[in-house]
Amino acid sequence: MGNSCCGASCSAVLTPEIKEVVKQSAYVAITSLSGSGQPHLIVVGQVKDIPDDNTLVFGVYKMEKTRQNLAETGFMQVAVVSGKKGYRFSGKARAEGDKVYFTVEKADILL
Numbered sequence: 001m002g003n004s005c006c007g008a009s010c011s012a013v014l015t016p017e018i019k020e021v022v023k024q025s026a027y028v029a030i031t032s033l034s035g036s037g038q039p040h041l042i043v044v045g046q047v048k049d050i051p052d053d054n055t056l057v058f059g060v061y062k063m064e065k066t067r068q069n070l071a072e073t074g075f076m077q078v079a080v081v082s083g084k085k086g087y088r089f090s091g092k093a094r095a096e097g098d099k100v101y102f103t104v105e106k107a108d109i110l111l
Contacts, residue, residue, distance in 0.1 A: 012053030013089075013104045022047050022056065024082035030058070031077045032069035032093070040065045047080075048099065056089070058100040067095045076102055079110065086110035 014022070022028075023046075031041045042063070049057040056078065060067070070076065076093040080086060091105035 013107050014050065014053045014056075017085075018087055018107060019050055021082045021085045021087060022050060022080050025080040026082075028058075029079040030066065032066045033073050033075040034069045035072035040069055042066060054104050056102045056104060058102065060095060060098050060100055063095070063100070066100070070095050070100070076100075078102060078104075081111065084111055 025046065027043050027045065028047060029041060029043050031039050033039055042065075044058060044061075047056050048059045051057060070093050074092045074094060076091060078089045080089075086109070088108045088110050089102070089104045089106065090108075091103045093100055093102040095101075
């Protein structure tokens with residue numbers, strides 16, 4: 001039940017329905033992965049921006065370990081839930097200044 005994204009000709013992973021769930025999620029769980037394979041789970045507030053059909057932007061407040069992990073592996077997963085709908089996103093992320101840019105490569109239904 002997932003969507004895959006594999007490069008420049010990639011189709012939209014974040015459908016209008018998925019974007020609505022993202023916007024309605026009060027909190028978002030983010031897991032990054034260190035170079036040694038250790039997951040690091042944090043919970044953040046809402047997504048700051050959805051600039052296109054494959055990108056989520058988070059504001060950075062501290063996030064030292066997450067930033068370090070993204071520099072090492074770039075791997076990230078994000079979970080969002082609103083009401084009886086939820087999704088887990090997998091993809092690559094990078095920290096730039098006070099933002100984390102997450103490119104969603106796959107979306108799986110959680111609920």
